[in-house]
Amino acid sequence: MIWPPSILRIRVVGEEKKGVNLWIPLFILWPLIFVAAMLFPVVARLSSKVREETGFVPSLAAGPYLWTAFAATRGMRVEVRADDAHVFVGFL
Amino acid sequence: MGNDRARILEMLKQGKITVDEAEQLLDALGQQPASEPVSAASVVAPSAGTGRKCRFLRVLVKGGSNETVDVRVPMQLLRAGVKLSALIPPEARGKVDCALGEKGINLDLANLSPEMLEDLVESMSELSVNVQGDDGETVRVFCE
Numbered sequence: 252m253i254w255p256p257s258i259l260r261i262r263v264v265g266e267e268k269k270g271v272n273l274w275i276p277l278f279i280l281w282p283l284i285f286v287a288a289m290l291f292p293v294v295a296r297l298s299s300k301v302r303e304e305t306g307f308v309p310s311l312a313a314g315p316y317l318w319t320a321f322a323a324t325r326g327m328r329v330e331v332r333a334d335d336a337h338v339f340v341g342f343l
Numbered sequence: 344m345g346n347d348r349a350r351i352l353e354m355l356k357q358g359k360i361t362v363d364e365a366e367q368l369l370d371a372l373g374q375q376p377a378s379e380p381v382s383a384a385s386v387v388a389p390s391a392g393t394g395r396k397c398r399f400l401r402v403l404v405k406g407g408s409n410e411t412v413d414v415r416v417p418m419q420l421l422r423a424g425v426k427l428s429a430l431i432p433p434e435a436r437g438k439v440d441c442a443l444g445e446k447g448i449n450l451d452l453a454n455l456s457p458e459m460l461e462d463l464v465e466s467m468s469e470l471s472v473n474v475q476g477d478d479g480e481t482v483r484v485f486c487e
Binding site for chain 1: 348352362370373377398399406408409410411412413414415416417419420422423424426427430435
């Protein structure tokens with residue numbers, strides 16, 4: 252199992268050492284995502300009924316793939332430095 | 344590994360460790376090999392050139408005057424991205440395959456097996472690109 256990122260860190264420092272340093276706790280979303288995953292089979296069954304009756308195909312298939320892609324972002328980081336300015340975005 | 348991450352976050356919450364210490368610990372934890380069993384596809388022998396498994400693709404750009412860009416992309420994201428290509432509608436995929444074929448590239452992402460994908464990622468561990476400019480600029484692309 253791939254663990255999704257627990258924190259998104261965004262740090263922007265300007266030339267006068269002023270800036271923002273955000274630690275966004277993504278782990279707060281984990282329970283919501285867990286509930287959504289539990290409900291996924293029910294929603295999938297409902298969507299197949301919708302497809303049978305209306306011909307409309309909900310794009311539910313993207314769910315697991317997007318979740319995998321989100322979980323795979325753990326460890327990704329982008330850091331840019333120029334003189335005294337510094338920008339950092341990282342999934343921890 | 345999940346318990347370790349939770350413990351670090353708990354220590355951060357209780358103020359026992361600083362934010363920077365928590366970051367270092369989480370980074371170190373992320374570099375440990377996974378303790379859970381791995382699939383047969385991922386037990387491909389590491390490349391002979393490096394003898395280690397490639398986890399991140401790094402792009403380092405250094406400009407002439409203290410300007411640096413450092414990008415680290417997990418290889419898992421590459422794997423996930425290839426799997427996302429399965430969502431491309433068949434008619435659009437046909438056009439993409441046609442266009443690639445015209446350029447002499449016979450790559451069918453839809454039929455890319457997990458073993459082939461793993462081989463592709465493993466072979467990237469030997470990737471190393473170094474470019475040096477006249478004014479001291481350097482670009483490095485490598486796996487770590």
